[in-house]
Amino acid sequence: MRKDVYERMRYFVLEKIKPNYSAIARQYGVDPRTVKAAYLRAQSGKTAVIRKRRSRRSKLDGYQDIIEDKYTAGCSARSIYDFIVEKGFTGKYTIVKDYCRRFRKVQTKKATIRVEHTIGLSAQVDWKEQVTMADRNGVPHTFSIFLYVLPYSKFKFLKLTLDQKQDTLFKCLFEAFKATGGIPKEIWFDNMSTVVDHKLSDFHHYRFNERFLSFSHDAGFHPIACRPFRPQTKGCVEALARTMGRLRPYDREFSTINDLNSIVNRLAKRLNHEKSQSNNQKPVELWAANCQTK
Template identity: 90%
Template sequence: MGKDVYERMKYFVVEKIKPNYSAIARQYGVDPRTVKTAYLRAQNGETIVRNQRKRRSKLDRFQDIIKDKYTAGCSARAIYDFIVEKGFTGKYTIVKDYCRHFRKAQTKKATIRVEHTMGLSAQVDWKEQVTMTDQNGVPHTFSIFLYVLPYSKFKFLKLTLDQKQDTLFKCLFEAFKATGGIPKEIWFDNMSTVVDHKLSDFHHHRFNELSTPVIKCWKTPI
C-alpha cells in the first residue's frame, strides 16, 4: 500500500467524505480493494510502516577490519589491498569513501563543545596577512589582529604592519579599552609571539621569555 493513497484516505476521513474507491484506484493505479483497506486503516487511526529491505554492501563483513586498520594509520589503498586478499570483490573507491566517512565520524565524536561564561574569556589570533599596493605601485603587507569575546560574539579587529610582541600588547590594550574591561582568561592560538613552536610539541607549550611575565595569568588552549 502506497503512502500517498493512505494520506489521501486520511483526508477523506478528516473531512468526513465517502470516497469512490474505483475512481481513486484509477487515479493512483492501484486496486480498489487497496484503496478501501487504506480508508479503513485511516478510520482506525493506523499508520503505514513500510518495511524497507536493507541493501547489503560488499563491505559489510570487512567493516571491522577497515576501522581497525585505518585507526592504526593505514592508508585506504593499503587497506584495500589487504581486504582484497581476504576476499573483497568491490572497487577501491568504495573503501576510500568508507574511510573518509569513518574519519569524519571520529572527528565529530572528538569535538568538544565549550560553554562560554560572560566576562570569563577572550580569544586572540593573527589572521592572514594581506598585501595591498598603493598608487605608486609600492606593496604594503598588513596583519589582522582579531580579539573575540566568545560569550557575546563581539569582535575587535585592527590592521597592523607587523606581528611583534609590542604590537600585540598595544592591540590588546586597545581591545580592552574598546570592550570596557579585561577578561579573566585570554586564549591564544599558538601565536609565535607567545609560544615557541620549535621548543614545544603537541601536548606541551613553552612560552617566549619576553611574553611570560605579561601572560602568566592568561591561558592558551592545548
Template identity: 55%
Template sequence: MVMHDKFGRTYQFNIFLYVLHYSKMKYITLTWDRKQDTLFECLKDAFEYTEGVPKEIWFDNMRTVVDRPRTQYKKVVFNNLFYQFSKDANFEPIACRPYRPQTKGSAESLAKFVEQRLRPYDYEFYDAVELIGLVNDLCHELNHLEISQATEQRSIDVFNYEEKEHLNSFNAKLLDTYIENECIRIISKESMINFRKGKYSVPTKYIGEEVQVIFNNSTDELLIYSIS
C-alpha cells in the first residue's frame, strides 16, 4: 500500500493481518518489509495482543512461510525455520490452497476493508509515527468499538467470554530468538532507517551511509552506530 503525508512524502508499506476465526478478534499492524523475521515479530506481537496462540493458523503461500505451495497433487513444504517457529510457538501451520478463495476470503476481504478505511487519510498525516498510529487506532476500533457482521457482537466481547480460554500458552522469550536484533542499514534520503516495524530518524549528515543497528532486549534500547 502507498500513502503520502501532508508534505507529499511517499510511504510504501504492508499491513499484517491476523484474525481469530471464532470471535473475529483482529491484530493489525504496519510493516515496512516482508522479511521472515518481520513475520515472526508480527506473529509474536499478535500472540501477546490476544494473550495466547490458536491451535491452527492458516497462511497464504508467501515465500517466508512455504518453500513449495500446496496443490491438488502435492503436499505443502514449509520453510524449515518457519516450521520450527510454529513448533516453538505451539501452533499447527496450514497453508491455503492456491486459487481456492474460500480458504482465505476472510483475510482478503479484511485487507480491502482496511485499505478503504486508511485511504481517506492520504495526504492528511504528518509522518511515519502518525501513520503507524492510524493503523493501531483502526485495530482498536474494529475490536472494541464496532459490531462484527459475522457475530453481531463486538469482537472483544466474544473473544473474552468464549474464545480466549481456549488459546494455547507460549514462551515469548523463546520466540524472541527468531527476531533480528542486529543488522546493517543504509540511511535513506529522508535520514531514516527501517528496523523491525518502525522508522527511526538519524542526523542528516549520515544520509547514504551504512550504519550498524543493534536492539538491546534487556533495556529495550535501539543503538545505531556509524561504520563508515
C-alpha cells in the first residue's frame, strides 16, 4: 500500500470526510480499490503496510533527483548528462536521455488528470503578479491581485494589493474567509516564497515557512503546496488568473488606485454571476446553496 495514499485517507478519516475513491485514484494514479483499502485501514486505526520490493541497482541511482530538478528547470538531456558526468556518473548518455523522456511522459500524463472537488473541502490561492496599467494621465500603476477560489462552487474573491508580502497574504486570506463565509479544511498554494521555505525545500519535498505554518494552524486550515507539472491541482485559480486579462479595456480609463480597486471588485462580482463553463451554474448561486446546507 502506498504511504501517500494511506496518509491522504488518514486525513479524510480524521476530518470525517467521505472520499470519492475514483477521483482520488485518478489523482494518485492507482486503482480505486487501493484507495478504498487505504481508507478502511485508516478507519480501523491500523498503520499502512508498506511492501518492500527488491530493487536492482542502476547507474542512475543517486542521480535521479538531480536529473529531474535540472530537466524541470529547462535543461536538455545532453547538458544534464555532461553535468552529472562531472559529478562521477559512469553511465551512457542514452540512459539519461531515456530517463528524461520517461519523466516527461509521466508529468504530461499527470497534467491531464482532472481533480474532482468536495463541498467545503478546499480553496485555491495564487497571485496575478506585477500587473501594470496607466491612468488617464498616462501614469503607470503596478499592482498585484490576490486570487482566491472555491473549486466546488467556483466562487471567487479578488483583492488588489500593492505588494505580495506575507502580512498582505494573511490579510487577504482573512478577507477571503469573511467574504466566503468560512474557512475551508485545506488550501492549495502555489510555490510562493511567503508560503514555502525554498532553502529547505526541493522538487519532491516542500517545507512550509514557519510563520506561515503557525498562521495556518491558528486559522484552522491544512496548507498544501502545489508541485510543478501538476496544473490540475490548482486549475481553478490558474483559470481565474487568465481572466484578469479582462482588466485590459480599463487601461487609461481610471484616475486613481481607488478607482482601479473598484474595477477589480466589479470584475469579481461579474465573474461570480456568470455561469461556469464546467457546470453551467452561477458560482454565487451554487455557493449560496452550499452555505445553506452547512
